Amino acid sequence: MDTKLNTTLNRKYIIGLLDELLRIPSPSGYCMAIMKRLEEEAQKFGYTMERTPKGNGIITIPGSGPSTEAIAYTAHVDTLGAMVRSVKPNGMLRITPIGGYNMHTVEGEYCLVHTRDGRQYEGTVLSTKTSVHVYPDAREWKREEANMEIRIDELTSSKEETERLGIAPGDIVSWDPRVRILLNGWVKSRHLDDKASVAALFGLLEWLKRTGKQPERTVKLIISTYEEVGHGNSYVPEDVTELIAVDMGTIGDDLSTTERDVSICAKDSSGPYDYEMTSRLIELAKQHQLRYAVDIYPQYGSDASAALRGGSNIRAALIGPGVHASHAMERTHTEAIINTAALLLAYLGLTVS
Known part of the structure; x- marks a missing residue:
C-alpha cells in the first residue's frame, strides 16, 4: 500500500x-x-x-x-467581488455584489475599482453611516447593498468629479485579498x-x-x-x-x-x-x-x-x-x-x- x-x-x-x-x-x-x-x-x-x-x-x-x-x-x-452600480451625488460609488456574500464581511475592506479603459483606483467599502460619533444608529444600521458605498481615494466630492476619473456603472471592483502565509502551515486570505x-x-x-x-x-x-x-x-x-x-x-x-x-x-x-x-x-x-x-x-x-x-x-x-x-x-x-x-x-x- x-x-x-x-x-x-x-x-x-x-x-x-x-x-x-x-x-x-x-x-x-x-x-x-x-x-x-x-x-x-x-x-x-x-x-x-x-x-x-x-x-x-x-x-x-x-x-x-x-x-x-x-x-x-x-x-x-x-x-467574489462587486460592480459599480451607480455614481452617487457625493462622488461615492454604490455597488452591486458579484457572488453570494454578506455585506458585513466586506465592510471596511480595501478594494480596487477597475475602469473599462484600464485604470485602477483604490477605495474602501463603508456603511453609509460611517461613524458612531456622527450617526446615533450607526451600530444598528443594516449592512445591505443600499446602505453600503465605496469611498474612492481621489480628490472627488461630486458625481461629476468621479465621472471625470473615468469611473462608471459596470466597472469591476475587486477586494484586497490580505494574503498571509504562515510558517506553521496556515494560509489565510480572501x-x-x-x-x-x-x-x-x-x-x-x-x-x-x-x-x-x-x-x-x-x-x-x-x-x-x-x-x-x-x-x-x-x-x-x-x-x-x-x-x-x-x-x-x-x-x-x-x-x-x-x-x-x-x-x-x-x-x-x-x-x-x-x-x-x-x-x-x-x-x-x-x-x-x-x-x-x-x-x-x-x-x-x-x-x-x-x-x-x-x-x-x-x-x-x-x-x-x-x-x-x-x-x-x-x-x-x-x-x-x-x-x-x-x-x-x-x-x-x-x-x-
Missing part, C-alpha cells in the same frame, strides 16, 4: 503559486489576467490551455491506455475559494512533469471563470464521463471537515453526488492515510452541479481543502491543499515508485 503521495508533492511550488494567484484580481467575468498567467504556467510543463468561448480553460493530459473516455477535474479561478484548489491542480501537473508519470485515462483540467455566479462549468467536453469538482470544503455547525482535511462532499444543494465515485474517494483517502472528512453541504453548489444542470451525461463528485469562514476572511492549512492534490492523484491510479 502506497502512503507517500502527499509527501512527494511539491509543497513549495503549490503554496508559492497560490500566493501569486491570490494577489491577481479575478472576480467572476474579470478573469483575463489570471487566465493568461495560468496559460503561461501550463506551458512551463508542456501543456496547452485551450479556451472555451466563455473563457474557461481546458488542459488535456493524454492517457496511456486505449480508452476514449476522459475524466475531468475542475476548479474555479473566479472570486479567495481561497477556489484558488487553493487551482493551486492543487497545478501541483498535480508539476508532479506529473517531475516524475514522468502518465495517467491511464486522459485527464482534462478545467479552470472555470463563472462558478461564483452559478454557471462556471455548465459545459463539459463530450468525451468526459466522470467529473470531480475541486472546491473548498466548508466548516461549521455539525460538519466534520477541518482546515487540515480534504473534504469529500456526499451531497449539496443539487442533491447527492455519484455514490460509487464518492465511495472510491473515501476508500482511497483511507488507503493513502490522508486526513479526510465526509460532509453534507445543503447551502452549497459546485461546478459539478452546474455541469449536471447543464445537461451533461456524466458521473460527478466533489472534494476540496477544508476552508474556515467561507465567503468571508477565509483560512485553510497547507496540509488540506496537499491532501486534496494527493487524493486526485490516487483517483487516477498514480503511485510512487
Whole structure:
C-alpha cells in the first residue's frame, strides 16, 4: 500500500503559486489576467490551455491506455467581488455584489475599482453611516447593498468629479485579498475559494512533469471563470464521463471537515453526488492515510452541479481543502491543499515508485 503521495508533492511550488494567484484580481467575468498567467504556467510543463468561448480553460493530459473516455477535474479561478452600480451625488460609488456574500464581511475592506479603459483606483467599502460619533444608529444600521458605498481615494466630492476619473456603472471592483502565509502551515486570505484548489491542480501537473508519470485515462483540467455566479462549468467536453469538482470544503455547525482535511462532499444543494465515485474517494483517502472528512453541504453548489444542470451525461463528485469562514476572511492549512492534490492523484491510479 502506497502512503507517500502527499509527501512527494511539491509543497513549495503549490503554496508559492497560490500566493501569486491570490494577489491577481479575478472576480467572476474579470478573469483575463489570471487566465493568461495560468496559460503561461501550463506551458512551463508542456501543456496547452485551450479556451472555451466563455473563457474557461481546458488542459488535456493524454492517457496511456486505449480508452476514449476522459475524466475531468475542475476548479474555479473566479472570486467574489462587486460592480459599480451607480455614481452617487457625493462622488461615492454604490455597488452591486458579484457572488453570494454578506455585506458585513466586506465592510471596511480595501478594494480596487477597475475602469473599462484600464485604470485602477483604490477605495474602501463603508456603511453609509460611517461613524458612531456622527450617526446615533450607526451600530444598528443594516449592512445591505443600499446602505453600503465605496469611498474612492481621489480628490472627488461630486458625481461629476468621479465621472471625470473615468469611473462608471459596470466597472469591476475587486477586494484586497490580505494574503498571509504562515510558517506553521496556515494560509489565510480572501479567495481561497477556489484558488487553493487551482493551486492543487497545478501541483498535480508539476508532479506529473517531475516524475514522468502518465495517467491511464486522459485527464482534462478545467479552470472555470463563472462558478461564483452559478454557471462556471455548465459545459463539459463530450468525451468526459466522470467529473470531480475541486472546491473548498466548508466548516461549521455539525460538519466534520477541518482546515487540515480534504473534504469529500456526499451531497449539496443539487442533491447527492455519484455514490460509487464518492465511495472510491473515501476508500482511497483511507488507503493513502490522508486526513479526510465526509460532509453534507445543503447551502452549497459546485461546478459539478452546474455541469449536471447543464445537461451533461456524466458521473460527478466533489472534494476540496477544508476552508474556515467561507465567503468571508477565509483560512485553510497547507496540509488540506496537499491532501486534496494527493487524493486526485490516487483517483487516477498514480503511485510512487
